[in-house]
Amino acid sequence: MTATAQPTDVAYRGPYGLSEEQELFKRTVHEFAEREIVPVAHDLDEKEEFPRATISKMAELGLLGLLVPDEYGGAGVSTLEYVLAMEEISWADASHSVVISVNNSLVCEPILRFGTSEQKRRFLPALAGGEYVGAYCLSEPTSGSDASNMSTMAVREGDHYVLNGTKSWITNGGESGVYLVYAVTDTSVARARGITAFLVPAETPGLRFGAKEKKLGIRASSTTQVFFEDCRVPHDLVLGNVDEGFRIAMATLDGGRIGIGAQALGIAQRAVDESMRYSKDREAFGHAIADFQGLQWRMADMATRIEAARLLIYRAARMKDAGTPFSQQASMAKLFASETAMFCAHAAVQMFGGYGFVRDYPVEKLFRDAKITEIYEGTSEIQRLVISRHLLRE
Ligand SMILES: Cc1cc2nc3c(=O)[nH]c(=O)nc-3n(C[C@H](O)[C@H](O)[C@H](O)COP(=O)(O)OP(=O)(O)OC[C@H]3O[C@@H](n4cnc5c(N)ncnc54)[C@H](O)[C@@H]3O)c2cc1C
Numbered sequence: 001m002t003a004t005a006q007p008t009d010v011a012y013r014g015p016y017g018l019s020e021e022q023e024l025f026k027r028t029v030h031e032f033a034e035r036e037i038v039p040v041a042h043d044l045d046e047k048e049e050f051p052r053a054t055i056s057k058m059a060e061l062g063l064l065g066l067l068v069p070d071e072y073g074g075a076g077v078s079t080l081e082y083v084l085a086m087e088e089i090s091w092a093d094a095s096h097s098v099v100i101s102v103n104n105s106l107v108c109e110p111i112l113r114f115g116t117s118e119q120k121r122r123f124l125p126a127l128a129g130g131e132y133v134g135a136y137c138l139s140e141p142t143s144g145s146d147a148s149n150m151s152t153m154a155v156r157e158g159d160h161y162v163l164n165g166t167k168s169w170i171t172n173g174g175e176s177g178v179y180l181v182y183a184v185t186d187t188s189v190a191r192a193r194g195i196t197a198f199l200v201p202a203e204t205p206g207l208r209f210g211a212k213e214k215k216l217g218i219r220a221s222s223t224t225q226v227f228f229e230d231c232r233v234p235h236d237l238v239l240g241n242v243d244e245g246f247r248i249a250m251a252t253l254d255g256g257r258i259g260i261g262a263q264a265l266g267i268a269q270r271a272v273d274e275s276m277r278y279s280k281d282r283e284a285f286g287h288a289i290a291d292f293q294g295l296q297w298r299m300a301d302m303a304t305r306i307e308a309a310r311l312l313i314y315r316a317a318r319m320k321d322a323g324t325p326f327s328q329q330a331s332m333a334k335l336f337a338s339e340t341a342m343f344c345a346h347a348a349v350q351m352f353g354g355y356g357f358v359r360d361y362p363v364e365k366l367f368r369d370a371k372i373t374e375i376y377e378g379t380s381e382i383q384r385l386v387i388s389r390h391l392l393r394e
Contacts, residue, residue, distance in 0.1 A: 016314055018084075025077075026084040032061055033092035041093035044220035045365055048212065050175055051220050055099055056130055063089065064103050065128020068112065072124035079255070079317040083262035087313075090266025091273075094369040095220035097263050099133055102171045105256040107134030107180050110197070110248050114240035119199060123178055132177025132202070137167040137226055138249050144169075145382050147182075148191040148246055152228060154183035154198065159235050161185070161198065163206075163228040169376075173224030174209035177202050181228070182245050189243075197245035199237045206231035217368035254327045255320060256377045261313045261333040264341035264373035268309065271341075271348035271366050272302045278352055295351060302344045309337040328390035335383035338373035345370040 018026070036057050044051050058064060066082045068074020082104060090097040108127050111119055127134050143149040152165025163183055170179075179200040186194030200207060210225030240248050276299065279290035289295055312333040319326035348363040349356035356363050374380045 016310065018080075022081060022084060025081055026088060029061070029063070029085045029088040030091065032057075033089050033096075037089065037092035037096050041095070041220070042359075042362070042365065044093075044095065046219075046359070048214075048219045050222045051093075051096055051099075054096060055133065058089070058096065058100065059128075059130020062128075063100050064130050064133065065108060065124070066100070067104050068108050068124050068128040072112075072120060072128060074108070074124065074128040079258065079320045080314060083258055083313055083317045086259050086262035087266040087269070087310075090263040091270045092266075093220070094263055094267055094372070095218045097266065098171055098218055098221045098372075101256065101259040101263060102136055103127055103133050105259045106136035106252055107178070109255055110180065110239060110252045111199070113251070114197070114248055115199075116236070118236065119239065123199065126177060133172050133175060135170050135172040135176040135179045135226070136252070137170050137179050137181040139167060139169050141166060141168050141225075145379060147249065148195065150182065150184060150191070150195070152181070152183040154185050154196060154233070156185070157232075160232045161196075161235065161238070163198065163200070163231040163233055165228050167226040167228075169213070169223055170226045171221055171223055171376075173222055173226050174212070175222045179207070179226060180239065181226075182249050183228075185245075186243050192246045194243050195246040195249070196242050197239040197248045198233050199239050200228075200231065200233055201237075204231050204233065215372075217365070217370070217372050219368075253377055254330050257330040257334040257383070258313060258316045258320065258326075260373055260377045261309065261316070261330070261337035264334070264337035264370065265306065265309050265313055267341040267366050267370050267373070268302070268306050268337070268344040271344035271363060271370075272299065272306060274361075274363055274366070275299060275302070275348045275351045278355075282353075289351070298347050298351065302347055305336075305340040305343060309333070309340045312336055328387055331378070331383040331386040334373075334377065335380055335387070338370075338380060341370035341373050 037054055062075035065074030066077050069076045086097050111123055126132055138147050140150050154161040154163045181198045181200050182195050185196040206229045208227040213223040279295055280288050282289045316326050316329040316333040319329055345367040349367050352363050355361045
């Protein structure tokens with residue numbers, strides 16, 4: 001799959017300033033998602049089954065290595081195109097898009113930015129080609145928002161580190177080929193200055209996985225605890241510099257948040273699309289319910305919020321592509337888009353009435369899936385904290 005980077009001149013077309021190639025790319029991903037993912041999403045959610053077959057198809061389309069350059073087997077597209085793909089896959093199913101999100105922005109991107117050339121050659125082609133997916137292991141049972149307060153330890157023994165500890169809520173847990181793990185390497189300094197990032201291959205002795213969490217939403221994705229019991233990791237699998245892992249973790253999440261914003265946007269767009277269709281068909285009091293002003297206003301509010309979320313997300317992606325600081329804009333995009341997803345999914349369930357409350361119709365799943373976007377990669381409260389810190393610093 002190819003798509004060119006956003007032109008820097010004013011050759012913008014359409015309301016979002018996408019080039020023709022980007023519009024085509026978005027449409028291609030949408031058609032793929034509608035054809036391959038929509039028909040299986042409901043069933044996978046019901047069975048809480050990891051979508052291996054469709055992940056392979058996403059890999060064939062280049063969706064697992066969107067940000068990975070061609071030389072490592074990726075599609076080598078920009079962050080903007082990455083979010084276009086996230087939006088369209090999420091429109092079909094958020095359990096599929098969370099795999100794309102973690103693989104691209106939480107695993108491939110830090111390897112690209114901070115990895116040695118040997119680490120890039122070893123892991124990126126496999127991650128981009130779908131040989132395996134990756135996982136990002138930061139959260140622990142007693143540290144989530146306060147991520148640097150972790151307990152997992154890595155102690156140096158000769159040319160290895162020995163890892164011990166437990167990571168929680170790990171997306172792709174038990175399904176990944178490589179785990180990007182953050183552990184404390186220096187207890188004599190403030191935690192944020194004594195954490196190191198490690199690339200831990202799945203076959204490493206001492207690596208164990210808990211049972212799949214029973215979740216409210218994104219039920220087809222795998223979320224598990226990951227246990228490290230005297231896990232010996234060679235020094236050459238340290239990602240970046242020793243004791244500088246927390247910086248990697250935070251920089252990685254800045255980029256990831258734009259992708260989660262796009263996930264929320266896709267869910268919100270699907271909610272409005274389903275609502276529009278249903279409201280034209282469903283009749284009450286001798287009218288299609290779309291004729292009632294109460295519903296029309298609700299749809300107008302949904303569509304307006306979606307437009308605003310889309311503009312925030314595309315702006316943050318463009319800032320990242322341009323190399324300008326984007327942390328505040330990424331948080332704003334994720335915060336607004338995730339609250340928009342909740343607003344739209346809630347409105348959609350209401351518009352469907354009783355049919356919104358049952359699993360035979362798609363909006364019930366959207367309502368459940370939307371919630372996670374307000375929680376992972378930093379809760380809405382943490383996004384507000386990030387935004388206000390930037391404001392107060394200015
Ligand atoms: C399905 C799922 C998948 C996930 N995938 C991953 C993954 O792949 N890798 C990974 O490392 N983690 C993952 N997570 C973990 C996720 O990032 C954390 O759950 C999230 O960061 C919140 O942490 P916590 O659950 O410990 O909540 P806590 O940090 O305990 O927060 C509890 C509440 O307190 C609020 N709060 C905390 N601090 C403040 C503050 N300073 N000001 C105001 N309010 C505050 C929070 O916003 C929240 O409402 C996943 C979680 C889920 C549910």
